[in-house]
Amino acid sequence: MANDRDITMNSADGHGASRLGEQDAVGGETTIVFDGRSINARDGESLAAALLASGVRVFRTMLMTGDQRGPFCMVGRCTDCLVVVDGVPNARACMTPVRAGMRVETQRGLSGPAVVGEGA
Amino acid sequence: MMAPEVAVVGGGPAGLSAAIAAAQTGASVTLLEERPVAGGRLRYRSTPLALRPGGQFQAPAELADRAIDEARDAGVRIVTDAPVWGIFADLRLGIARGERAELIAPRAVVLATGSTDLPLAFPGWTTPGVFSGRAVLMLVNQHRVLPGRRWAIVGGGVERERIAADLRRAGADVVVMADPGEVGAVAVFGSGGVEAIAVGDARVAVDCVAVAAGRQPDAGLATMADCELGYDPELGGWAPACDAWGRTSVDRIVICGDAAGICGPTVAAAEGRLAGLAAAAFSGRVERDALDAALATESAALVNRKRVAVGSYAQPYR
Numbered sequence: 001m002a003n004d005r006d007i008t009m010n011s012a013d014g015h016g017a018s019r020l021g022e023q024d025a026v027g028g029e030t031t032i033v034f035d036g037r038s039i040n041a042r043d044g045e046s047l048a049a050a051l052l053a054s055g056v057r058v059f060r061t062m063l064m065t066g067d068q069r070g071p072f073c074m075v076g077r078c079t080d081c082l083v084v085v086d087g088v089p090n091a092r093a094c095m096t097p098v099r100a101g102m103r104v105e106t107q108r109g110l111s112g113p114a115v116v117g118e119g120a
Numbered sequence: 121m122m123a124p125e126v127a128v129v130g131g132g133p134a135g136l137s138a139a140i141a142a143a144q145t146g147a148s149v150t151l152l153e154e155r156p157v158a159g160g161r162l163r164y165r166s167t168p169l170a171l172r173p174g175g176q177f178q179a180p181a182e183l184a185d186r187a188i189d190e191a192r193d194a195g196v197r198i199v200t201d202a203p204v205w206g207i208f209a210d211l212r213l214g215i216a217r218g219e220r221a222e223l224i225a226p227r228a229v230v231l232a233t234g235s236t237d238l239p240l241a242f243p244g245w246t247t248p249g250v251f252s253g254r255a256v257l258m259l260v261n262q263h264r265v266l267p268g269r270r271w272a273i274v275g276g277g278v279e280r281e282r283i284a285a286d287l288r289r290a291g292a293d294v295v296v297m298a299d300p301g302e303v304g305a306v307a308v309f310g311s312g313g314v315e316a317i318a319v320g321d322a323r324v325a326v327d328c329v330a331v332a333a334g335r336q337p338d339a340g341l342a343t344m345a346d347c348e349l350g351y352d353p354e355l356g357g358w359a360p361a362c363d364a365w366g367r368t369s370v371d372r373i374v375i376c377g378d379a380a381g382i383c384g385p386t387v388a389a390a391e392g393r394l395a396g397l398a399a400a401a402f403s404g405r406v407e408r409d410a411l412d413a414a415l416a417t418e419s420a421a422l423v424n425r426k427r428v429a430v431g432s433y434a435q436p437y438r
Contacts, residue, residue, distance in 0.1 A: 015249070015313060015327035016269025020290050023264040024181065025157055044156075049263035057248040057267075057313035068312065070248025074255035076154070076203075077236065080246070097156065 017055045030100040041098040048074060048081050048093035051104070059083050059093055063109035082107045124150040124197070125403040126396070127213055127226035129204045129341060132160020133171060133385040134377025135232030136187040137392030138399065142230070143194035145397065145405040150226070151196050152215060154203035159184030160234055161385060164254070164262040166286050171389035173420045180385070207345045211372055228372040228399040231342055232392060235335040235356065235378040240274060242300060244308030245331070253279050253332040260290045268327030272296035272317040274306055275332030283330050296324050337379050345370050350428035355381030361428040364415055365398035366391055369430050374399045381427050390421035 027043030034051060041050035048071045051059065058068040059081045069080040074094045081093040084105040093104075126142040128135045131153035143149040157163065162184035168177040171187070178186075191198060205221075206214035212225045237252040239245070249268060251259070253275070259265045271292050273280050276299040284294045298319045300306050307318045308329055316325050335356055339349060342360040348369035349358050359381040366374040376395035377388030397406050397414050 016266070018266050018269075018291075020260065020264040020266055023262060046263055049259060049265045052259065052267040053263075053265040059248070067246065068248055069246060070313070072246075072250065072255060073237065073252045074258045075236075078252075 015055070015057070017053060019053050030098065032098060032100070032102040032104060034104045035106055043100060044097045046074075046094055047083070047085070047091075047096040047098050047102070047104065050098050051083075051093060058106065060107040061109065121150070121199070121215070121217075121222050121224050122148075123224045123226050124148040125227045125405070126150075126230060126399045127152060127224065127228075128196075128230040128232055128396070128399075129213070130160065130232035130234055130377075130379070131155075131158030131188075131198065131200075132232060132234050132377065132388065133162055133183075133187070134234070134379070134388035134392040134395070135160070135230065136184070136191055137171065137389040138230045138232055138374075138376055138396035139196040139198075139392075140187065140191050140194050141393040141396030142400040142405075143191065143196045143396075145400040147400040147403055147405045149194075149196045149396075150224070151191065151198045152202045152204050152213070153198065153200045156200055158188055158198055158200060162187075164258040164260075165385070166257075166261050166282075166289070169385055171386060173386070173390075204341065207341050207373075228374065228402040229345075230366075230392075230395050230399045231360070231368075231373065231375040231379050232377050232388075232395070233338040233341060233379040235382055236338050237331070238333040238336055240300065240331050240333045242274065242306045242308065244310070244314075245329075247308050247310050247314050247329075248312070249310065249314030249327060250308060250329040250331065253283050253330055254335075256283050256330045257286060260286050266290050266292055268314070269293060270295055270326045271328050271330060272298065272308075272319075272324065272326045273330045273332055274298050274300065274317075275330075275334070276301070277332060277334060279334065280332035283332055287330070295326060335378065335382050337381055339379065342368065342373070342375060342379070345373055347373060347375070348428075348430060352381065352426070352428060354426055355428065359428050361430045363430055364394070364422075365411060366395035367398055367430075372399075372402045383425060387421055387425055390418040391425075394418055 026045040071081040072078040076095040085091040125147040128139045128151045139151040162180040165180040347360040374395040376391035
């Protein structure tokens with residue numbers, strides 16, 4: 001899939017993503033794993049917010065076209081932020097609270113890394 | 121989950137006010153909130169406001185916390201992480217609770233489901249880094265995350281100005297503000313995320329794009345319940361018809377706030393107080409003259425409020 005190459009830009013963070021301060025009602029600093037690399041997060045915060053803060057933009061690719069998607073609505077409606085969490089696909093990152101040690105992967109097509117190249 | 125006399129769907133300013141008003145009549149009240157914390161728009165609005173006319177202006181999140189305390193003190197059972205996914209015959213509500221679904225059958229339902237953002241489908245609008253206006257406000261004001269430095273805002277109206285102000289206060293550069301109705305073609309480009317926006321003949325490098333196309337009432341449950349709807353652009357499109365207290369065309373379903381037509385938090389709170397009383401009245405908790413008195417009390421907040429009146433439209437979805 002041609003677009004897969006571009007997902008490596010997720011780690012470049014050339015677009016100035018940052019945290020603005022601490023938010024209310026979430027826990028302390030913790031670490032999660034996204035596509036094999038360690039990412040700082042806050043326990044209980046929205047997974048989508050944590051990934052965006054660390055420069056991740058592409059959360060999933062579409063099954064038929066390979067088109068890239070990232071969070072759009074942040075309220076659980078658009079499903080553009082689907083990721084694989086601890087091996088289970090189709091988690092809406094915006095509605096999923098961060099837990100320490102969570103393993104998150106870009107969702108490619110329907111079911112995560114196992115179907116790369118088989119979907120389209 | 122025990123069936124209450126009044127179930128309130130949505131924990132924003134309208135729903136919290138409705139739950140408090142209903143519970144203070146002695147009715148048993150459950151408030152169902154799909155997010156981890158109640159407060160709705162009060163959680164991601166930056167400018168102070170009052171929830172009563174003439175009230176002291178306060179930070180929105182503080183108002184939300186205060187309303188939640190007041191609701192608990194009044195005996196409201198607040199259930200978070202509880203999306204209501206359906207409404208069925210005899211007012212049964214389908215509620216998602218983790219991996220399980222539950223059905224409850226309250227005596228009356230208050231729909232305080234708020235609004236959803238309208239999208240704008242310009243070329244490149246699905247590129248990662250394009251966000252709905254509400255998503256931007258939530259990220260910046262609630263999650264305290266700025267997903268990029270240089271921004272374009274596509275759209276217009278009050279919401280665009282609010283988004284621009286909040287982004288700039290967060291240290292972002294808002295370099296493009298484009299209303300497609302004025303500038304013609306808008307297109308977003310980027311591989312691996314937004315890189316540029318084209319406005320007419322100009323192409324500008326940006327990291328993110330916010331869409332400010334307005335909001336529409338979230339009338340999903342009202343539609344499913346077969347409430348009469350009417351179309352009014354000033355209300356944000358299709359909105360359930362209701363009377364002054366929010367009573368819809370369907371018995372024992374009451375609606376308030378943005379769900380009854382886009383109105384903002386202060387009006388929503390006033391409507392919530394009326395809707396809560398109207399809902400409790402279905403259990404015999406409130407007399408007719410008390411409903412009239414409450415309407416007179418709230419009239420200052422509702423003086424310019426427009427709504428679809430019951431019986432003013434044919435049943436459009438039948």
